[in-house]
Amino acid sequence: MPQATTLLLRALLVFTAVFACSTRANAAAYVVKHCAELEGQSVPASVIGLPTRGATILSASVVAAAAPKNRNGEYCRVVGVIKAELDTTPDIRFEVNLPALWNGRALQMGGGGYNGSIVSGTEPAAFAPYASPLSTGYATFGSDSGHVGNSGRADFAMNDEAVVNFGYGHLKKTHDVALALIMMGYGRKPEQTYFAGGSTGGREAFTVIERYPDDYDGVIANAPAINFSGVRLMGVKVGQAAYGTPGGTLGPVQQKRVFETVLHECDGLDGVVDGIVSNVEACRKHEPQIIAQLRCASGQRPSLRDSCLSEAQLATLEVLRDGFTLPYELAYGVTKFYGYNVFQGVDFSSGLGLGNSPVLTQPLTFDADGYLFTQGDSYMKYFVTHDPRFNTLGFDVDHPGIYKSRLVDLSSTVGAMNPDISEFLAHGGKLITMHGLADEVISPNQTIAFYQSLVAKYGQSIVDSFMRLYMVPGFQHGNGVFIPAWDELGALDRWVTMNIAPETLLGTDIASATNGRTRPLCRYPGYPKYLGRGNLNNASSFRCENP
Structure with missing residues (x-):
């Protein structure tokens, strides 16, 4: 057995034994105390579900709660690379953040455009606009998808292995490395693992549902570029x-x-x-x-x-x-x-x-x-x-x-148009999708058509049991005359952990000209209709109505 594999398995066995009867707080305290020990460690290719040459931890350090510009509390920041199969292919750069106050959950973050930069979860996101997932206790992780730079040229695609990594490979590889590090840090696997992203990240969200359904308990897929x-x-x-x-x-x-x-x-x-x-x-x-x-x-x-x-x-x-x-x-x-x-x-x-x-x-x-x-x-x-x-x-x-x-x-x-999601259904996974009806980049009608294909395949009641689709009027691709802020991650977590399925939700407009007005976010095919009375800036003056 290779030395790196032996070291990792030994570490996992030791940490698992230490924390088998420990409290969550003790495990979290341990990850901070021993964070620096992760630096230089290797994750062998044998624990990664797709072919690689393993992963190396380049740095591991504690970010103090009082560190400048840190609003996430104390956490262990781990940065590393996953080695490509070929020397001519760029490595996948990744980051895993392990909070001292861990909520027992993990969140993989999707990218945007052609990716090219590490996504980490240390800042508020469109699906969690009020506080970063890390600050609320999630162990967060993401990658650059296997190349550096997010330009319209997309010249990384001259390399076929890099295209596979961009399309789906980086998702599985980063997930498996991150889960190994979470095990090393806390001595146990997450109770729930989620994926969240928009645009390219939305396409990645549907990709993990279709390709790796047993890895995720809940998924957020916004403005998904599924038909890339x-x-x-x-x-x-x-x-x-x-x-x-x-x-x-x-x-x-x-x-x-x-x-x-x-x-x-x-x-x-x-x-x-x-x-x-x-x-x-x-x-x-x-x-x-x-x-x-x-x-x-x-x-x-x-x-x-x-x-x-x-x-x-x-x-x-x-x-x-x-x-x-x-x-x-x-x-x-x-x-x-x-x-x-x-x-x-x-x-x-x-x-x-x-x-x-x-x-x-x-x-x-x-x-x-x-x-x-x-x-x-x-x-x-x-x-x-x-x-x-x-x-x-x-x-x-x-x-x-x-x-x-x-x-x-x-x-x-590079696409996520496979309508066979039976394994995700069998796993009990939940999915929330949001798309702007005024999107100028990714057609919202493509998302609606895919949703309707799922209804045709599985039936409305089955789709309702695992999926919610919200089509938002006035919202474009991150801009628009109405830009919704809403706690999508919280809605997903309540659905997964408490079986509280989201229905009509509240969106707060963050467009500069109309900042603060609220509207109901209606389940498709509903839209917000004014009641004919009441404050135009309050969601309570509207109801969801089907066309």
């Missing part, structure tokens, strides 16, 4: 409509006018004019007159000073609205990507929008060329073709030729 290949190919199609068609780009003034026109038509459909399009389904019926108001009059041509839209510009928006259906299948039989609520309240002029340049820039940037196309272009260059000079505008998404098998393989490696 779909959203990147959507970006390609949007870029081709905008830049591959003469006059297809929309300027910021025009993008803003789309949003303002939709507000004028649809804001009041929930019973009150408050800057939020809440009744999205009713708003869809107003789409023809919205488009008519946006269209340039006969003979009129849009300019920088004129916010009307040409037929080419409207066609770009319609590509966004309609999504696409492929003539071939990606992994798990996926052929469709569902489009965005372009004419139901998405503000593409704010946040991660459609760009502001009428011609392509080199290199592409989010601000100039739009987030969706810039990311789609990087996907084609680095994930699919491994050719940084590839001409994405000339790529035929419907007939990808020699790249078809690569697209199919990637949709399995």
Whole structure:
């Protein structure tokens, strides 16, 4: 048996024996007292569920409760690396934080974008906005997913092992190393282990449900990029409509006018004019007159000073609205990507929008060329073709030729569209998903469609027994006219540990212009409707109503 394996197993046996009859407080005190002893230790590859060359602890130190800027109480901070199989592949950098006042639970944190930096759980998060999970007693851990740097270029994807790590490998590898360290620190496994993340982290959340269902008791998956290949190919199609068609780009003034026109038509459909399009389904019926108001009059041509839209510009928006259906299948039989609520309240002029340049820039940037196309272009260059000079505008998404098998393989490696979650159900796991109906990056309609596929497969009562879906009006991809703060982690924990299933919840707006107003967060398909009386800024003046 290798020496590292012998040392770890010996440590686990000693710590387990020491704490078999000890209190939680004694175990927590031990982890702080002996924190520094973890430095230099190894976690052997034999205890990691996917192939690696083991993990090494680079540093382990106590962060004092009174340390500058520390709001987490006393904890042991452990940083290390998980060695890749190949020398040419970057290691996975990780961090595990073991609080002195441990609540017996562990939380793995998902990343964002292309990851590239260590996620640790030492700061408040979207799903736990009022206090960091670490400060409330969770042992927290996360990684950089196996590469350094989160840029739109995604050049790490030239390395196939790094792509596997980004897609799913880092999740299992980091989990197993962290659980070994928790055992070493406290002498026992967590009573509950959770996963939480948004966007890429939301895709990772569904990934662990589908691939590693027995590892997690509860999962939070917000704005999940589950159809990763779909959203990147959507970006390609949007870029081709905008830049591959003469006059297809929309300027910021025009993008803003789309949003303002939709507000004028649809804001009041929930019973009150408050800057939020809440009744999205009713708003869809107003789409023809919205488009008519946006269209340039006969003979009129849009300019920088004129916010009307040409037929080419409207066609770009319609590509966004309609999504696409492929003539071939990606992994798990996926052929469709569902489009965005372009004419139901998405503000593409704010946040991660459609760009502001009428011609392509080199290199592409989010601000100039739009987030969706810039990311789609990087996907084609680095994930699919491994050719940084590839001409994405000339790529035929419907007939990808020699790249078809690569697209199919990637949709399995980086994606979470497998509807078979029977093992997570058997494990008794719980899932809370939240998505903004005005999301301009990850289509909320894709999340709704996946939820509906689960209902079709398992039945509504079964889905209700393990999943809650909250679709939030006015919320975009981290920004928007309504940005909810709510204790999602607390709701999940109560569901798992006390069997208190979440129903209508309270969201507090943290958007700068309307900070502090509250709204009910309604279970899908409900939306908040004004009662016709009461303070517009209080959730009590609204009720959840189905469209």
